Amino acid sequence: MSTATSEKTQPGRPAPAREIDRAAVRFAGDSGDGMQLVGSQFTATSAIVGNDIATFPDYPAEIRAPLGTLAGVSGFQVNFSSHHIHTPGDRVDALIAMNPAALKANLGDLVEGGVLIVNSDEFDESNLQRAQYQTNPLEDGSLSRYQLYKIPITQQTLAAVKETGLGPRDASRCKNFYALGLAYWLYDRPLEPTRRWINSKFAKVAAVARANTLALEAGYALGETTEIFTTRYRVKPAKLAPGTYRNLTGNQATALGLITAAQLAGKPLFYGSYPITPASDILHELALHKSFDVRVFQAEDEIAAMCAVVGAAFAGAIACTGTSGPGMALKQEAIGLAVMTELPCVIVDVQRGGPSTGLPTKTEQSDLWQAVLGRNGDCPLPVLAAQSPADCFAAAIEAVRVAVKYMTPVILLTDGYIANGSEPWRVPAVRELAPIPVHHATDPATFQPYLRDANGARPWAVPGTPGLRHRIGGLEKADGAGNVCYVPENHQRMTHLRAEKVARVVQDVPAQEVFGDAEGDLLVVSWGGTFGAVRTAIEQAREKGQNVSHAHLRWLNPMPANLGAVLRRFRRVLVCELNMGQLRQLLRGAYLVDAQGLNKVQGRPFMVSEICDRIDQLLGGAA
Amino acid sequence: MSATPPTGVTVKDFKSDQQVKWCPGCGDHSILTQLQKVLAANGADRDRTVFVSGIGCSSRFPYYMETYGFHGIHGRAPAVATGVKCANPELDVWVVTGDGDALSIGGNHFLHTLRRNVGLKVVLFNNRIYGLTKGQYSPTSEFGTRTRSSPQGSIDHPMHPISVAIGAEVTFVARAIDTDVQHLQYVLKRASEHRGTAFVEVYQNCQVFNPGAFGFATDRTAKADNVLYLEHGQPLIFGKNREKGIRLNGDLLEVVPVDKVPRDDLIIHDERNPDPSMAFRLARMHYPDFPEPMGVFLAQQKPVYEDLLMEQIHAARAKSGPGQLAALFAAGETWTVE
Ligand code: SF4
Numbered sequence A: 001m002s003t004a005t006s007e008k009t010q011p012g013r014p015a016p017a018r019e020i021d022r023a024a025v026r027f028a029g030d031s032g033d034g035m036q037l038v039g040s041q042f043t044a045t046s047a048i049v050g051n052d053i054a055t056f057p058d059y060p061a062e063i064r065a066p067l068g069t070l071a072g073v074s075g076f077q078v079n080f081s082s083h084h085i086h087t088p089g090d091r092v093d094a095l096i097a098m099n100p101a102a103l104k105a106n107l108g109d110l111v112e113g114g115v116l117i118v119n120s121d122e123f124d125e126s127n128l129q130r131a132q133y134q135t136n137p138l139e140d141g142s143l144s145r146y147q148l149y150k151i152p153i154t155q156q157t158l159a160a161v162k163e164t165g166l167g168p169r170d171a172s173r174c175k176n177f178y179a180l181g182l183a184y185w186l187y188d189r190p191l192e193p194t195r196r197w198i199n200s201k202f203a204k205v206a207a208v209a210r211a212n213t214l215a216l217e218a219g220y221a222l223g224e225t226t227e228i229f230t231t232r233y234r235v236k237p238a239k240l241a242p243g244t245y246r247n248l249t250g251n252q253a254t255a256l257g258l259i260t261a262a263q264l265a266g267k268p269l270f271y272g273s274y275p276i277t278p279a280s281d282i283l284h285e286l287a288l289h290k291s292f293d294v295r296v297f298q299a300e301d302e303i304a305a306m307c308a309v310v311g312a313a314f315a316g317a318i319a320c321t322g323t324s325g326p327g328m329a330l331k332q333e334a335i336g337l338a339v340m341t342e343l344p345c346v347i348v349d350v351q352r353g354g355p356s357t358g359l360p361t362k363t364e365q366s367d368l369w370q371a372v373l374g375r376n377g378d379c380p381l382p383v384l385a386a387q388s389p390a391d392c393f394a395a396a397i398e399a400v401r402v403a404v405k406y407m408t409p410v411i412l413l414t415d416g417y418i419a420n421g422s423e424p425w426r427v428p429a430v431r432e433l434a435p436i437p438v439h440h441a442t443d444p445a446t447f448q449p450y451l452r453d454a455n456g457a458r459p460w461a462v463p464g465t466p467g468l469r470h471r472i473g474g475l476e477k478a479d480g481a482g483n484v485c486y487v488p489e490n491h492q493r494m495t496h497l498r499a500e501k502v503a504r505v506v507q508d509v510p511a512q513e514v515f516g517d518a519e520g521d522l523l524v525v526s527w528g529g530t531f532g533a534v535r536t537a538i539e540q541a542r543e544k545g546q547n548v549s550h551a552h553l554r555w556l557n558p559m560p561a562n563l564g565a566v567l568r569r570f571r572r573v574l575v576c577e578l579n580m581g582q583l584r585q586l587l588r589g590a591y592l593v594d595a596q597g598l599n600k601v602q603g604r605p606f607m608v609s610e611i612c613d614r615i616d617q618l619l620g621g622a623a
Numbered sequence B: 001m002s003a004t005p006p007t008g009v010t011v012k013d014f015k016s017d018q019q020v021k022w023c024p025g026c027g028d029h030s031i032l033t034q035l036q037k038v039l040a041a042n043g044a045d046r047d048r049t050v051f052v053s054g055i056g057c058s059s060r061f062p063y064y065m066e067t068y069g070f071h072g073i074h075g076r077a078p079a080v081a082t083g084v085k086c087a088n089p090e091l092d093v094w095v096v097t098g099d100g101d102a103l104s105i106g107g108n109h110f111l112h113t114l115r116r117n118v119g120l121k122v123v124l125f126n127n128r129i130y131g132l133t134k135g136q137y138s139p140t141s142e143f144g145t146r147t148r149s150s151p152q153g154s155i156d157h158p159m160h161p162i163s164v165a166i167g168a169e170v171t172f173v174a175r176a177i178d179t180d181v182q183h184l185q186y187v188l189k190r191a192s193e194h195r196g197t198a199f200v201e202v203y204q205n206c207q208v209f210n211p212g213a214f215g216f217a218t219d220r221t222a223k224a225d226n227v228l229y230l231e232h233g234q235p236l237i238f239g240k241n242r243e244k245g246i247r248l249n250g251d252l253l254e255v256v257p258v259d260k261v262p263r264d265d266l267i268i269h270d271e272r273n274p275d276p277s278m279a280f281r282l283a284r285m286h287y288p289d290f291p292e293p294m295g296v297f298l299a300q301q302k303p304v305y306e307d308l309l310m311e312q313i314h315a316a317r318a319k320s321g322p323g324q325l326a327a328l329f330a331a332g333e334t335w336t337v338e
Helices: A035-048 A100-109 A125-130 A153-164 A168-172 A175-186 A192-201 A206-225 A250-265 A280-287 A302-314 A325-341 A368-372 A391-406 A416-420 A488-508 A528-543 A563-568 A582-591 A608-619 B028-042 B058-064 B077-087 B099-105 B107-116 B161-167 B181-193 B277-283 B305-320 B325-329
Strands: A006-008 A017-020 A022-030 A052-058 A073-081 A092-097 A110-119 A147-151 A232-235 A243-249 A269-273 A294-298 A318-323 A345-351 A383-385 A409-415 A422-426 A471-473 A520-527 A548-553 A555-557 A570-577 A596-599 B049-053 B068-071 B092-098 B120-126 B172-177 B198-203 B227-229 B244-249 B252-257 B292-299 B334-337
Touching (some): A022 A175, A035 A052, A035 A192, A035 A243, A052 A416, A073 A100, A092 A175, A100 A110, A110 A175, A153 A168, A175 A192, A250 A318, A250 A391, A250 A409, A269 A302, A294 B077, A294 B305, A302 A325, A302 B107, A318 A391, A325 A345, A345 A416, A368 A383, A368 A409, A368 A582, A383 A391, A416 A528, A520 A528, A520 A582, A520 A608, A528 A570, A563 A570, B049 B058, B049 B077, B077 B120, B092 B099, B099 B120, B099 B161, B107 B161, B161 B198, B172 B181, B181 B198, B181 B292, B277 B292
Parallel strands (some): A017 A232, A092 A110, A269 A294, A520 A570, A570 A596, B049 B068
Antiparallel strands (some): A022 A073, A052 A422, A243 A422, A383 A555
């Protein structure tokens, strides 16, 4: 909570409201404490009051790790601002910790002097032990650098919901709403959106709806009527572009993008998928929208999901699948089949920490190589990456558009961070969206399965079309006629044709833009979900006067036609990515550029400060 | 590749221009011909027929059919075919597979396709060997089979496709043998008429790597004693002079001379039995202890996957009309910035 712009006392309120530009709040508790839920509510309300927002849910892989342990801590961070923001924030200005483990796991991210609200009821001997505290941090003075508020949230919640007659177990489960109410008061947000949400969510269990509402109001009232808090804060609406907005997670945006693309193509959407963290929410979202002729197939495994996608594409659907690292590895053989049979489909890889099972709920960008280079044989296909939660919508449409135009599988890379994170999405007008033209072959006189159009694409002839009977498959095909063919020269020619077709997608890849100067000392290159952190760092560095520019890649294969020229205009190139240097290697290979790397593999996104530090290092301190 | 009317088709119309490359004497030739005859007799629409296969000798099948065809990857044909059927339930979709393809590398897809009851006809050419990779033991090879990968004899116990299929809740399951062409046609025709997954195991002779594996069922003199033809509503009777029958003795099947037991003791075949237990018992009848049953083991009616899939879509549309993007975009909490 930097930059205080005004400070004034609100009549009838005990604490003055201080106007600030932005704040980041983190709710943290046990994985059963409902932190994701209240975090999402705080986000929705902040969006509705007009702030720009960015969120970062961070939860454990275990559904219910042992109660009160560090392994079971679940957190939800929301950054809300009166100006445009790109990230959920490196550190938080307020931390709400529902137990000792949540405090321990998150305290390091709280700014010095930040607001620290703890549920003091949970700081008993056994919980302290579970969190591996030797002494009680609420009493040993170790928290003196923060504005510490010890609030018996459990007791207060029980008292507040007493009238509903709920048993102590159910009653105490409302404590997350108490904490939310408190946070609403602290940041001067209205209760109404959450009241509405509670009433619709628990419409069938009136007592629970009532109890949650009472807890919410009691939390708010604590701030309003007691003098515990010295300050409350106010973040004015942001100046977003005019329009209607909605808060979307990356996975929701991907799902909406796929539905939209199928509608724009005038085709059914087939989505074959096997449940996998963190991609399953795409499957869940799509299953809600069957009225758009969405045909959801939960396959028996990752391989079947991809094979069914190939079959559905053959039969003329807009066919897509979603997965994450290990599932992607399993799909590669069938993706190769889609390359060989040149059928349009989209594979969404919501990347997570690897290798193997790795870090299922944590983010990483380490599937770039397996997207671009995976599969046996020379097997190129287009690859693009979304840069933020809302951007997944446009990226999914783009992926389908290219798949259909070039008759090729397309890989869309997102990651756990943008898939679960959310931000405001400006609702597009349907008429703004260009149709996706689909041409099915129909003329038996001219049809050949592997005849190519100007884009290098073969015809999409779907079973059921009179007179276009043909057989395709994974064996090498004769150029044109498409019959099985082992002739050496033909294989060479077909390998070239497949590669040329994918290279030709560059027609649809916009020229690489550079943020900042078009030439200079340092170009920072990024791709995918690290956009927000990198762009924020570059903005800060340039404000400091550093000679640094930013190129964020959307297309990883093919890369923009002018990228080599862009890279050569800078003395140094720094590639920031959440892996050990996968894009850096590709850039070095393609452009012979001596790119440096900033590489982080901790399952967490970049902090802006980490990027700034590296820029300082490369440029020899602030310019 | 010219358009032809769906009716009036002949066997020739189902032959593609590709040269058939199976070994001389391979059972695959017969299966191809019988299936072409059945489709011609059915007046099948070639433009709406799709053959999907995996990898193996049998899986070259689609190339020889003048229909739509998709030669997939090893073991995955049922998954590819499921995608085809979901995208267009109107198509008549056949899966051609082998014992290695369906039961080894593709075991999982095989099981789940049957359980879902997707409207596919799955024909498994069981030659109890890997042919295309030149002679290794397969999941249906007899224990002790000597092959290039098991020179001292296979130490794997075989699995039995029909037992597996019944265990996977299949709704139609049948068996035929490549050499008995009339019966093979009958079984394929029955499969073609089934709604839901129809699974047919065909005993197929691999002339090169496992010749005579089904000699017990093809040998002119022995086959009457070694094969039992299932007929719905009829007692289980076999033998040169139809002198032997099958009855239940306690929990176990036994072979009895028909003239020594009351007629009512013999099992009456009921392919529509909703309880698959008896079909499973029949699937456990193996040479040399029993004659091996040929024909339709089970033919049940159960809801079909693609029907249910489309019903959910129609129900969603009936409730709220076909989806409108504008409404989809604006769903949930929205706010407006002026
Ligand atoms: S190897 Fe065996 S199964 Fe394969 S084509 Fe030859 S005879 Fe038929």
